[in-house]
Amino acid sequence: MDSVDEEARLLVNNAPISAPVNYTRDVHVLSFAFLLIFLAYGAAQNLESTVNTEEDLGTTSLGILYLSFTFFSLVAALVVRALGTKNALILGTTGYWLFIAANLKPTWFTMVPSSVYLGFAASIIWVAQGTYLTSTARNHARKNGLHEGTVIGNFNGEFWAVFASHQVIGNIISLVVLKDEAGGSTNGTTVLFIIFLCVVTLGIVLMWFLRKEDSKEEEPSLSSSSLRSSIFSLSKSVVAPLADIRMILTIPLISYSGLQAAFVWAKFTKEVVTPSLGVSGVGGAMAVYGAADAVYLVGPSFKLLFLFGFY
Template sequence: MGSPTREEEEVTPLVVEVDDEVGSSSRVRRPRNHARDVHILSSAFLFVFSAYGAAQNLESTVNTEGDLGTISLGILYLSFTLFSVVASPVVRALGSKISLVLGTTGYLLFIAANLKPSWYTMVPASLYLGFTASIIWVGEGTYLTSAALSHAKDYNLHEGTVIGSFNGEFWGMFASHQVIGNLITLALLRDGKEGDGVTGKNLLFVVFLGCMVVGVILMCFLSKRDEKGDDLPIRPSLKSLLKLVVAPLLDKRMLLIIPLIAYSGLQQAFVWAEYTKYIVTPALGISGVGGAMAIYGAADAVCSLVAGRLTTGLYSITLIVSGGAFLQAFVLLWLLFGYSTPSGVLAYVYPLLIGAIWGVGDGVLNTQLSALLGMLFKNDKEAAFAQLKVWQCASIAVVFFLTPYITLQALMLVMFVTLCVSVAGFLFLTLLVEKSLTAGS
């Protein structure tokens, strides 16, 4: 057979699909658009959590009989913590895309249960959501990191920069759910009494259900990624499962990150459980909670985008985390030793300022912890992100169960000590990693 003509050589690359299996030099591989998947993933989470985040903020208000709402959240995060321990092998077996789609079903069921709240609907829905939440968040971290690493490889870019950029976009979009969800709540509950009325609770949760459906549909448009571990058998034994769960805890790097992960959970729960109750409500009233949370969410979103763009590697992560930790330490010390409920114009300024500063700190922790785990545990992403949710959710559950029994000052003191310990461990980690890189070069 004769050699191809000049015209055939020019046309062939335009019509041949990418084929990774064939190593022929005559085929031209067109890089895949991994950024498209990040856009879809971010948008899907925005729809899902605009509904769920606002619903979570309302639980203690609209489901007050027998403290059904508060107890449901406690059960949810306890379930979340327990299932996160085994989420890694589940995500590895299913793949991150299927895990993401499956994960949305728990949020859908939880919102549906709020249309007919009772112990028989809310408790099972909370337990199931704990399982699916562990799956969706491990799947998210795995999928996002895989997309970033593939994008960096295909386009010959620096891995740290791409991981930071992708995490910045995701967490920026995700943080926006606080703004959107609270504005929807403000609009639909404004005429109702405790969420009841023509435009009250039921209509609100129907709208939330619609948001959930859109999020589920978007998840289905994600590209499938091959992330199944070769070392995981089709029917994993108990020994292999325990190895996946315990192995990260034998890594010194993970042990040094865990305190910072635990603090990230504490500071999130502080906003949900204490900030609105003890700082916003006394100054602005219950009606001011939605606006304050919107400011918090907006600051969180902007900071996530900026922090993601500034992330280039371990050095930049160290500087960004240190800055965020300093801001939250400042707020904690202010609340512990110099804050009192203000009056006049300051009654509006101080609570919103605290919310904005806290949102900046949350944006820093979300983006930088995800980027850090993605960089340090590229070969064991599922297990690393499972540990992230285990320790975050355990901290959140502790706050929900303990707040009725401890004072605000005691909680903030615990948080300040935890912050100092976690930052010290993180800085030691950076020295350890830098030393190992220097030794290996």
């Protein structure tokens, strides 16, 4: 009996130990891919109400986009489960590429379909981003013997720090490229959207270099037999948070955030900035706004605002 125990101890002691795996590379790739995609999209979004003014095409397109985003957010989790997070991230990037491409020939037949599709793509990419970042942090913590909560915080901190600069960089590009001409016309719009299209393409290429999640962390694939139960579970998960007082307290904050964003992206750029500085001045004004927003994001006021909501 003693010899058997001794052999067992030897086997345990000699068992191969998995080498530490560094997942920070994936956080770098994800962060800079989002930076490239959203510096282009954010700056393009700021120009919609001032560049596509015929029959309020730009403003209407943004409204359709966010209605679509709201609707498809209800089923985004199912799509991410079915595709896997990396594939869902890549699929989500295509909506931003198509939306910017539509601005090269802005008509109702190009902008409206691309806005609807971007609403779908945006819902997919944001669910996939949160899932991928959390899963990557857990993998990194588990395989390197680190505290999971600390790693999740560090990974999210890096992502949002990089992402917060997208408004500044994208709008500075707009400021440099766009030039106002006599008669109210603007020169350089086509060149600007071509530049943005190239930047988004680079961001999509970066997404391909993301490591796929470990099988232990992957959600089970969505089979046809479980579709009905998944839809039922999804319906419950949508309704259940409404019974949580913390969620109810965040509703005014979320509503305020949406209203101020709509005002800044559409009315402020069209009715305040453009009459004073011209279309080319939109980039400069929004770059300053983006810089202030980034400072606010990491400042104590942001923490107090959300502590009020959650506690």
